[in-house]
Structures are given as C-alpha cells and as structure tokens.
Amino acid sequence: MDTFHNIGTSTDWIVMVVYFMAIMLFGSYFGRYTRNTADFFFGGRRFAWWLIAMSIVATGVGSHSFVKYSAKAFEHGFSSSMTYINDWFFVPFFLFGWLPIIVYTKVRSIPEYFEKRFSPSARFLATILLMLYMIGYIGIGFLTLGKAVLPMLPEAMTMLGTSFDITLMRAIIVIAIITGIYITFGGQTAVIFTDLLQGFILIFAGLFLFALGIDYLGGFNIFWNLLPVEWKLPLAHYNSPSSFNFVGIFWQDGVAGSIGFLFMNQGLIMRFMATRSVNEGRKAAAVNILFMLPISAIVVGNAGWIGKAIAVADPSVVSPNTSPDQIFVVVASIVAMPGVFGFIMAALTAALMSTVDTLINATAAIFINDVYRPTKQFLQRKQKVKTVNEKKELFAARIASIVITATGVLAVLAFKNFPTVYEAHGFFHSTLTPPLVVAIFLGVFWKKFTPAAVMATFIGGVALMMLGARYPGVLIAPFDHGIVMNPDHPYSYIRALYNMLMCFGVGVLVTFTTQIQKNVVASFKKIGNHRQIGYGIIGLNVVLFVMIALNTGSFSFLMSAAIFIVLTVPVMVTYFGHYDEAYHTVGLTSWTMETARERFKGSKVNDREGEIVDLNWKIADGDGDIVRLSENDMKRMNANIGDLLYLCDKRKWLGGLKSIHVVFGTPHAEDGTIYITDEQQKGGMFVTGRLLTAEKEM
Amino acid sequence: MVTLQHTWIPYLYLYGVGGLFFLVGMIIIRKSGSIDLRRKSHRMWNRVLIFGFFWFVVMHAILTYAALNW
Structure with missing residues (x-):
C-alpha cells in the first residue's frame, strides 16, 4: 500500500x-x-x-x-x-x-x-x-x-x-x-x-x-x-x-x-x-x-x-x-x-x-x-x-x-491496528454502545423495566458480549447474514446485532420474571444467614465476570458462568435494593411526559398559545427569577403569574447568546416595558437601549 | 455484474427493518401520549416525522435508479 x-x-x-x-x-x-x-x-x-x-x-x-x-x-x-x-x-x-x-x-x-x-x-x-x-x-x-x-x-x-x-x-x-x-x-x-x-x-x-x-x-x-x-x-x-x-x-x-x-x-x-x-x-x-x-x-x-x-x-x-x-x-x-x-x-x-x-x-x-x-x-x-x-x-x-x-x-x-479508521470506529460502536443503548431505550419507553433488569443488562449482557468476542464463530455466526468471518477482525459490524440482542434479551427476560425474582428473594430471606450468603453470591459473580473477561476456562464453563450471572444478579439486586415503581417512573418515562413538564415548571403547565412581544427593559428590585410585565402584555401572551418566560435580545442573528429564562411575576401598568433585576440583566448580558423579545414557554 | 444483492435487497432490508423500528417508535410515542395530536405543534411534528421517513425512502430509490440507469 x-x-x-x-x-x-x-x-x-x-x-x-x-x-x-x-x-x-x-x-x-x-x-x-x-x-x-x-x-x-x-x-x-x-x-x-x-x-x-x-x-x-x-x-x-x-x-x-x-x-x-x-x-x-x-x-x-x-x-x-x-x-x-x-x-x-x-x-x-x-x-x-x-x-x-x-x-x-x-x-x-x-x-x-x-x-x-x-x-x-x-x-x-x-x-x-x-x-x-x-x-x-x-x-x-x-x-x-x-x-x-x-x-x-x-x-x-x-x-x-x-x-x-x-x-x-x-x-x-x-x-x-x-x-x-x-x-x-x-x-x-x-x-x-x-x-x-x-x-x-x-x-x-x-x-x-x-x-x-x-x-x-x-x-x-x-x-x-x-x-x-x-x-x-x-x-x-x-x-x-x-x-x-x-x-x-x-x-x-x-x-x-x-x-x-x-x-x-x-x-x-x-x-x-x-x-x-x-x-x-x-x-x-x-x-x-x-x-x-x-x-x-x-x-x-x-x-x-x-x-x-x-x-x-x-x-x-x-x-x-x-x-x-x-x-x-x-x-x-x-x-x-x-x-x-x-x-x-x-x-x-x-x-x-x-x-x-x-x-x-x-x-x-x-x-x-x-x-x-x-x-x-x-x-x-x-x-x-x-x-x-x-x-x-x-x-x-x-x-x-x-x-x-x-x-x-x-x-x-x-x-490503531485496524486497517482503516472506519473499521476501528465500526468495531468500537458495535462493542461499546449496546448495553447503554438498550438500558436507556427500555428505561425511557418501558415502565416495567426494573433496576434488577438494568443491572442484569449491564453485567450479564456485557458478560455475554465478551463471550461473543471470544467465540465469534460459535455465538455471532448464527446472526452473520452470510458475512464471511475475517479471523483478524471477526464480525467488526454485525457483532452489533449479537450484542444488542444479548443485552435486549437479558433486559426483557429479567423484567418479565420480576415476580419470580421476588418469590425467590422471599424464600431466600427465610434462610438463616441469608445476608452472608447474598454477599457470597455477589463475590462469586465478580469472580465469574473476571474469569469471562480474562477468558480463563472452557467455553461451556464460561457460558454457564454467564448464565449464572444473568440469573443471580437480578435476584441480588432485588434482595439488596429497594424499588418503588411509581416513584422511579413518574415523570421519567415517555408515558408520563406531562408530569415531567409539570415538575420542570413547578406548577400546572399553561399551553395556551399567545403572542411573542417586544419590550423595553428597566432595572428594578426583585427576587431571583421573577420579572414583571404589564397586565395587557401578559394578556397578549396568554400568560399567568408563575409561567415560564424566555427573554432574549431582539437581534435574531445572535441566536440567543444574550438571553435568560425567567418567571412571570405580578403585573404592573406600564405597557411595552419589562422590569428585570440587575442580576438578570447581567445574566442575559442585555445591552442598554436594545429591545427584548419575550416568549411564554409554558 | 451488479446483482440484486447490491441494489434492491439492501434497500428493502433498510426500509423494511428500519421501517419497522420507525413504526414502533411512532406507535409508542402516540400511545404513551408523548406526542399529543390535539396540539397544533405536535400535529406539525407528526407530519415532519412521516415526511422524513419518506424523504429518505425516495432519496435512496432515486440514487439506486440513477446508478443503474443514468
């Protein structure tokens, strides 16, 4: 070359x-x-x-x-x-x-x-x-x-x-x-x-x-x-x-x-x-x-x-x-x-x-x-x-x-030893993205996805991925779509499919068996020194994970180890952890977006559409994020006290460089004027004599 | 010799499997209420999302046709 x-x-x-x-x-x-x-x-x-x-x-x-x-x-x-x-x-x-x-x-x-x-x-x-x-x-x-x-x-x-x-x-x-x-x-x-x-x-x-x-x-x-x-x-x-x-x-x-x-x-x-x-x-x-x-x-x-x-x-x-x-x-x-x-x-x-x-x-x-x-x-x-x-x-x-x-x-x-940067990047993406990608995805879009499932995805999924990397001809080959394996860089790209399926499979399997894990934990707690046994199982999991990472053992042993990890990690997470589904999902998944918006605002969201208005600004004493507009301006904007407001230098080409987020306070009577504090002016870097554009956010 | 394996099979796979992911995404965001079609801006976004999908479907079809025939 x-x-x-x-x-x-x-x-x-x-x-x-x-x-x-x-x-x-x-x-x-x-x-x-x-x-x-x-x-x-x-x-x-x-x-x-x-x-x-x-x-x-x-x-x-x-x-x-x-x-x-x-x-x-x-x-x-x-x-x-x-x-x-x-x-x-x-x-x-x-x-x-x-x-x-x-x-x-x-x-x-x-x-x-x-x-x-x-x-x-x-x-x-x-x-x-x-x-x-x-x-x-x-x-x-x-x-x-x-x-x-x-x-x-x-x-x-x-x-x-x-x-x-x-x-x-x-x-x-x-x-x-x-x-x-x-x-x-x-x-x-x-x-x-x-x-x-x-x-x-x-x-x-x-x-x-x-x-x-x-x-x-x-x-x-x-x-x-x-x-x-x-x-x-x-x-x-x-x-x-x-x-x-x-x-x-x-x-x-x-x-x-x-x-x-x-x-x-x-x-x-x-x-x-x-x-x-x-x-x-x-x-x-x-x-x-x-x-x-x-x-x-x-x-x-x-x-x-x-x-x-x-x-x-x-x-x-x-x-x-x-x-x-x-x-x-x-x-x-x-x-x-x-x-x-x-x-x-x-x-x-x-x-x-x-x-x-x-x-x-x-x-x-x-x-x-x-x-x-x-x-x-x-x-x-x-x-x-x-x-x-x-x-x-x-x-x-x-x-x-x-x-x-x-x-x-x-x-x-x-x-640096890959033939091209493209292949290095492909291998990198296939290997490092699947566990987090699957965890984020299931976490955001599936309310039932539990901490036990996410931990099993991270640990068990990664263990299975490492096995795939060690034995690509056995584990990745069934998914290769007819791609010939290059022994120097086996399945640089299609390994992504195997890795994602493993992580996804572990996450879904563990979530669907949540009740079984709870039953196992209930039975487990009846054993005398269950806490010590629990620590022992965690220790064993660490040892097995390291063995898989270092490839010490036969394929069948390492595969059994990976399955053991997938089965026991969720049980241990359920045993040692505490998870309240309502607390950990409301406002945190796509199914509760309205709650997320309300929490962001701190009160009920106001989605009524209103005008965007241009205002002169004056400095006045005030607290924190509160600004004051006239009653008429607030009416034009369809805004209530406590709503969120985006305040920006009117020059659009600045792209929002000089702007701040504030909150509507009690109105005054001076139309076309907004009262902001000295601190807010500094935060937005507003220039004296320049108009501001005010837009109600929610 | 250019075979179907180099032309329309990848195309069908891309928009078949990819389209399935896209469809599942559209269904989930509708079912979950994350996109609320009662809101004007969300109706616009719904149209943008569908347009985007067909934008790429058409783009790849034209490029494949051009490579084979022009």
Missing part, C-alpha cells in the same frame, strides 16, 4: 497556522460567556435551533470524518454515504422520548438519569460504561486527526541537534496538547460558536473540493461515467466483503450507531440541552438529520469518489494502491492549488478538533456530575459540612479535561 509524507507547501502550513489561530481567538472571545459549570458544560440553555443545528455539523462531520469516509468512498464508492442517511428510524424515539426527558428532568448527565430512574448502583455502572464510550470516541478522534496530519509531515525532524522520526503516536500527542489547551480555557459556549463557524467553513470547503475535483476531471459527466456502476450505488453489497457490507453496517451504524449517537453521545446531548427549549432542540435535530447530514455525506466522501475517478482515468496520478486513510489528503493536494490545500486541511483538522473538544467537554461534565460531586457529597456527609464552591468545580472541570485528553491519547492504542 502506498503511503505519503511531506504533502503540501510552506504556503499551506502558513494558511493552516493562521486558520487555527483565528479559530482559537474566535473561541476564546466566547469563552468570556462562561461564568460557572452550567455555562461551561451546557452553554446556559439559551440558543436558537439554527445555531445548534449548524454547530452540530462540525461535530458530526468531525466524528464521521473526512478521513474515514473518503477511505471507504475510495474503496467502495457512493455507498460510503449510507451511514449519513440511515438515522431517521430512531428520530421519533429521540424527539418525543429521550430529548424531552433529559431536559424536563433537569439531569446534567446520562448516568444521573439512571439514578433517578433506577438506583445509585445503576448510575455507577452507567458512568463506567459511558466514560469508556466517550474516552474511546476521543481516542478514535485523535487517531483520525493523526492520520489526517501525518501525510503532511516529514518522515523525520531534527530539533536541537537531535533527529527523531515522526510517528502517528507522536503526531497525536502534539495534537492532543493543542486540543487540550483550547478546551480547557473555552467551555461549551466557546465550542458551540467555534463549531458554528466551522460548520459553515466545513461545508464550503468540502463542496469546494468536490467542485475542484469535478473541474480537474473535466466535468460531471466525465466523473460520472468514469465510475463503475457498483461505485455509484448508494448502498453497499448486502453481505460482502467483511470489511464493508450493508447488513453489518446497518446494525452497527444504522441501529447501534444511530441510537448511540442520539441517545448516549453526551457531547451531542449537551448541544441539544443548550437549545432554549425542547422544541428548538427538536428543530435542530430534525434539520440536521434531514438536510445537513445528506449534504455532509457529499462533503466527507467526495475526495474518495474523485480519487477513484482519477485512479480509473490515470493510475499514475492516483495509484489504486493508495492507502485509503490518506486518500483525502492526496486528492486535496492534487486538485487544489497551494494555499487552498492548506485551507481545506485546516478546515478538516479544525473540525476534527471540534469533535474531540466536544467529547472532552462532555466527558468532563460526566466526571464532575457523576464522580466528583457524588464523591464530594459523600465526604461532606462524613465530615458533616456542606459547601458548594463554583470556582473549585470549574477548576476541577478544567483539570478533568486535561486528564481525559491524556486518557484519550492512550485509547488510540486500542484502535
């Missing part, structure tokens, strides 16, 4: 450095809008849908990057786009299930939902699984960044008289340092605005590259006719080759990946949580999936298509043996002139950095919310003191970002 170094000129490097500096300055400007951890992680829940939809483009394009899609586009053609056009199936679940639930329950992280819906131990396991998922995702991001930059770097460099090789890992470490510095001082608002800018630039750069490529080839007709029919089909071959087939990728990406991206990508979820309301979040998601993703499919894949067409027309320009992961850089350097190539590469690498930034920020949020705060609360309970120090938390968040960045670099080691 042909690999490249030293692609690009000094002009390209100058353009890249200038681009990066401009982007960092842009992000730093918005870093000043970060005042506390809520702003650092969530951007203060205030942005308009279009701003978030556009900022998600950079995150989506970065994570499903130019590098990996160009590689598959070069190898297989237009079917590289299928992962961008298969996300709609789970959108109803997201828009009217998960999104409103996470907003209305005011959870700050996915594991926090698990504590509210199930138990603290479910939160603990969810935290571990989610941190693994996020750090793995960061590792994939760094790997992609390294592969994107490596062709531009020389093979070796001399510094202070010492010569050293430039390897993938060394390049990644330098990139990680730059990325870590940026995120540490930025925060979510900075990331959102940087991504907004980069979303536009990325789409422009990608489409511009496509136009340059078509021009290079001599026109669209020539390009179209150069490609073999198989290359023009939008979906891959049903079940071959094992490295890229439709059915495997459907289950890995269309099902596990889509649900994983929408439901458990904390970075993306935080972006939706930064929208000013659930409805704005829905708009952002719908526009992104319906329109931006198909455009993004062209943006990220076209270099591979152009590369294939050039390789067919003149193999001496682009060799068919070019390393797929380098095809983007190779094609960009051929069709774009110096400087333009630098701009395209800057846009690519900056977008990848945006994705990694988002993920680091999100993982830090999980750490603060699900590790730092609970630990601190536990210690304070022991010391009987209670203090919340915002500055300390913000500092801890920044330190966490640095540690997570370093861990992400180490995670690259797990993926």
Whole structure:
C-alpha cells in the first residue's frame, strides 16, 4: 500500500497556522460567556435551533470524518454515504422520548438519569460504561486527526541537534496538547460558536473540493461515467466483503450507531440541552438529520469518489494502491492549488478538533456530575459540612479535561491496528454502545423495566458480549447474514446485532420474571444467614465476570458462568435494593411526559398559545427569577403569574447568546416595558437601549 | 455484474427493518401520549416525522435508479 509524507507547501502550513489561530481567538472571545459549570458544560440553555443545528455539523462531520469516509468512498464508492442517511428510524424515539426527558428532568448527565430512574448502583455502572464510550470516541478522534496530519509531515525532524522520526503516536500527542489547551480555557459556549463557524467553513470547503475535483476531471459527466456502476450505488453489497457490507453496517451504524449517537453521545446531548427549549432542540435535530447530514455525506466522501475517478482515468496520478486513510489528503493536494490545500486541511483538522473538544467537554461534565460531586457529597456527609464552591468545580472541570485528553491519547492504542479508521470506529460502536443503548431505550419507553433488569443488562449482557468476542464463530455466526468471518477482525459490524440482542434479551427476560425474582428473594430471606450468603453470591459473580473477561476456562464453563450471572444478579439486586415503581417512573418515562413538564415548571403547565412581544427593559428590585410585565402584555401572551418566560435580545442573528429564562411575576401598568433585576440583566448580558423579545414557554 | 444483492435487497432490508423500528417508535410515542395530536405543534411534528421517513425512502430509490440507469 502506498503511503505519503511531506504533502503540501510552506504556503499551506502558513494558511493552516493562521486558520487555527483565528479559530482559537474566535473561541476564546466566547469563552468570556462562561461564568460557572452550567455555562461551561451546557452553554446556559439559551440558543436558537439554527445555531445548534449548524454547530452540530462540525461535530458530526468531525466524528464521521473526512478521513474515514473518503477511505471507504475510495474503496467502495457512493455507498460510503449510507451511514449519513440511515438515522431517521430512531428520530421519533429521540424527539418525543429521550430529548424531552433529559431536559424536563433537569439531569446534567446520562448516568444521573439512571439514578433517578433506577438506583445509585445503576448510575455507577452507567458512568463506567459511558466514560469508556466517550474516552474511546476521543481516542478514535485523535487517531483520525493523526492520520489526517501525518501525510503532511516529514518522515523525520531534527530539533536541537537531535533527529527523531515522526510517528502517528507522536503526531497525536502534539495534537492532543493543542486540543487540550483550547478546551480547557473555552467551555461549551466557546465550542458551540467555534463549531458554528466551522460548520459553515466545513461545508464550503468540502463542496469546494468536490467542485475542484469535478473541474480537474473535466466535468460531471466525465466523473460520472468514469465510475463503475457498483461505485455509484448508494448502498453497499448486502453481505460482502467483511470489511464493508450493508447488513453489518446497518446494525452497527444504522441501529447501534444511530441510537448511540442520539441517545448516549453526551457531547451531542449537551448541544441539544443548550437549545432554549425542547422544541428548538427538536428543530435542530430534525434539520440536521434531514438536510445537513445528506449534504455532509457529499462533503466527507467526495475526495474518495474523485480519487477513484482519477485512479480509473490515470493510475499514475492516483495509484489504486493508495492507502485509503490518506486518500483525502492526496486528492486535496492534487486538485487544489497551494494555499487552498492548506485551507481545506485546516478546515478538516479544525473540525476534527471540534469533535474531540466536544467529547472532552462532555466527558468532563460526566466526571464532575457523576464522580466528583457524588464523591464530594459523600465526604461532606462524613465530615458533616456542606459547601458548594463554583470556582473549585470549574477548576476541577478544567483539570478533568486535561486528564481525559491524556486518557484519550492512550485509547488510540486500542484502535490503531485496524486497517482503516472506519473499521476501528465500526468495531468500537458495535462493542461499546449496546448495553447503554438498550438500558436507556427500555428505561425511557418501558415502565416495567426494573433496576434488577438494568443491572442484569449491564453485567450479564456485557458478560455475554465478551463471550461473543471470544467465540465469534460459535455465538455471532448464527446472526452473520452470510458475512464471511475475517479471523483478524471477526464480525467488526454485525457483532452489533449479537450484542444488542444479548443485552435486549437479558433486559426483557429479567423484567418479565420480576415476580419470580421476588418469590425467590422471599424464600431466600427465610434462610438463616441469608445476608452472608447474598454477599457470597455477589463475590462469586465478580469472580465469574473476571474469569469471562480474562477468558480463563472452557467455553461451556464460561457460558454457564454467564448464565449464572444473568440469573443471580437480578435476584441480588432485588434482595439488596429497594424499588418503588411509581416513584422511579413518574415523570421519567415517555408515558408520563406531562408530569415531567409539570415538575420542570413547578406548577400546572399553561399551553395556551399567545403572542411573542417586544419590550423595553428597566432595572428594578426583585427576587431571583421573577420579572414583571404589564397586565395587557401578559394578556397578549396568554400568560399567568408563575409561567415560564424566555427573554432574549431582539437581534435574531445572535441566536440567543444574550438571553435568560425567567418567571412571570405580578403585573404592573406600564405597557411595552419589562422590569428585570440587575442580576438578570447581567445574566442575559442585555445591552442598554436594545429591545427584548419575550416568549411564554409554558 | 451488479446483482440484486447490491441494489434492491439492501434497500428493502433498510426500509423494511428500519421501517419497522420507525413504526414502533411512532406507535409508542402516540400511545404513551408523548406526542399529543390535539396540539397544533405536535400535529406539525407528526407530519415532519412521516415526511422524513419518506424523504429518505425516495432519496435512496432515486440514487439506486440513477446508478443503474443514468
């Protein structure tokens, strides 16, 4: 396979450095809008849908990057786009299930939902699984960044008289340092605005590259006719080759990946949580999936298509043996002139950095919310003191970002031996998403799903998944749809089907046998030293789980161990835990959304439609979130005292940057004027003389 | 030689199995009351969700037809 170094000129490097500096300055400007951890992680829940939809483009394009899609586009053609056009199936679940639930329950992280819906131990396991998922995702991001930059770097460099090789890992470490510095001082608002800018630039750069490529080839007709029919089909071959087939990728990406991206990508979820309301979040998601993703499919894949067409027309320009992961850089350097190539590469690498930034920020949020705060609360309970120090938390968040960045670099080691980034990402999604995806799904949409079932899904499901990884020819093969197993990377994609079925099966089985578990526990409690026996069974479960993880024992023994875990974990959870179904489901599942809304508001929801009004603002004394409008203005808005109000600078192009959420107080008589407090003015960063737009929320 | 395994079988699988997931999702959000068709905005969202599904059905059909015939 042909690999490249030293692609690009000094002009390209100058353009890249200038681009990066401009982007960092842009992000730093918005870093000043970060005042506390809520702003650092969530951007203060205030942005308009279009701003978030556009900022998600950079995150989506970065994570499903130019590098990996160009590689598959070069190898297989237009079917590289299928992962961008298969996300709609789970959108109803997201828009009217998960999104409103996470907003209305005011959870700050996915594991926090698990504590509210199930138990603290479910939160603990969810935290571990989610941190693994996020750090793995960061590792994939760094790997992609390294592969994107490596062709531009020389093979070796001399510094202070010492010569050293430039390897993938060394390049990644330098990139990680730059990325870590940026995120540490930025925060979510900075990331959102940087991504907004980069979303536009990325789409422009990608489409511009496509136009340059078509021009290079001599026109669209020539390009179209150069490609073999198989290359023009939008979906891959049903079940071959094992490295890229439709059915495997459907289950890995269309099902596990889509649900994983929408439901458990904390970075993306935080972006939706930064929208000013659930409805704005829905708009952002719908526009992104319906329109931006198909455009993004062209943006990220076209270099591979152009590369294939050039390789067919003149193999001496682009060799068919070019390393797929380098095809983007190779094609960009051929069709774009110096400087333009630098701009395209800057846009690519900056977008990848945006994705990694988002993920680091999100993982830090999980750490603060699900590790730092609970630990601190536990210690304070022991010391009987209670203090919340915002500055300390913000500092801890920044330190966490640095540690997570370093861990992400180490995670690259797990993926760097896959032939392409695409396969590494596919394996990663198939392996790490199923337990959490199934648990979130059943938790949100099935009231009967119990803590015993979720714990069994996490522990028993993962045990069966590990067995599948050890014995793919026995356990995954029945689900392979005729895909030939590659012994080096067995069932990279279709394993997602097996893994999801195992987790789903365990969850459903345990839920349907809840009464049996209760009966067993009742009988168990009649035994003399039942508590000691209970601890013994937990200990045995830990030993068996470790044995499965380390593959110590025969297949039949390990299979029996996994079945033992699936059967005994729910019984032990039922025995040691306490679960009140009404308390843990009302307002926490899609079946009780109205209660969730009432809890969010704190009183009965007012859904009567009213006008959106423009108001002058004046400072007055007041309490907390309360603002005062005239009686007539409140009538126009169909609002009552206690209703929620979104107050925003009238300039729509700001996208909600200057805005706050407040509550209607007692009315006054001055039409067209709103009385806000000094604190509210500072929170919304409202400018003297500028009108505000007021919209009743609920 | 382009076979059905590369053209319409993946298409049917995608919108058959995927369509089943979509249908189950639509039924659950309606049954659970999460989407309330008495509300004007929710009626709009219901239409958007159905439009979205057929948007992709048509898009893939056109792309497959174009690859085979144009």
